[in-house]
Amino acid sequence: MPKTSFTFPEIIDSFKQAVAVVDADGCIVSVNRNWVQNSIDAGIPETFEWIGVSFMQIYYALSEADGRPPDELDSVLNGTLPYYRQEIQSSMQHANKWYLLEASAIYDDGRHTVKGMTVSFTDITKSKMIEHDLLEALTQIRTLRGLLPICAVCKRIRDEQDIWNSVESFLEKHTHAEFTHDICPDCIRRLYPKYSSILDGSPCS
Structure with a gap:
């Protein structure tokens, strides 16, 4: 050969x-x-x-x-x-x-x-782009798993840049979650007591 x-x-x-x-x-x-x-x-x-x-x-x-x-x-x-x-x-x-x-x-x-x-x-x-994306995702995971500084009065959350965010904006920034707004039954009873009978299944007066 x-x-x-x-x-x-x-x-x-x-x-x-x-x-x-x-x-x-x-x-x-x-x-x-x-x-x-x-x-x-x-x-x-x-x-x-x-x-x-x-x-x-x-x-x-x-x-x-x-x-x-x-x-x-x-x-x-x-x-x-x-x-x-x-x-x-x-x-x-x-x-x-x-x-x-x-x-x-x-x-x-x-x-x-x-x-x-x-x-x-x-x-x-x-x-390097994949590495950057993975590190960014890991940072977000660590943020959500760690202790979150939350205001005892207004319930806003302080992020890693020391900026206070609403709960919605903080979660939207660190996850893929999107929000729609509703009112829970307890708040309906407190804010709109005349409609509470509907929630309780009571007959209309």
Whole structure:
């Protein structure tokens, strides 16, 4: 059976993540197909030449970082850290996106010298949105299961923002319940005593 061989570009092009190969100086030497496609989707021209671009500039643009990139990225490049991952929030093209950045050191055959690193970006926006919704739901569940501060006089409930809400508005805010209004029998007897005989089944006078 003939032995199948693969080229390095073929291998990284098979990844679903956007992948770049960075040399020991931090400059990009190769990118895969999904890196290019994601860049086009973000508004970068297809003809843009990625080879030779500093990866740290990409990190600044994507993460909108104010200071230096994490020291861990330098540690991957100098060989003191073999792997690093970080979640990054970006608002490029006015769309909030979340990415998982993963960086892995590339060693020589003897694993004594670092030749560079591979960097991948995975779009985790949907997962972060689900996570946000679950945390919000969990907060609501905890609120309703915990002790609720309620006014002893007017019966309004204080929420987590220290705002006093009516019972209806509080429950509508923290559950999917909707309210319709009625009058209970006890209140009818108290407020409208002449109709109490109807509730009691007494004959009309």
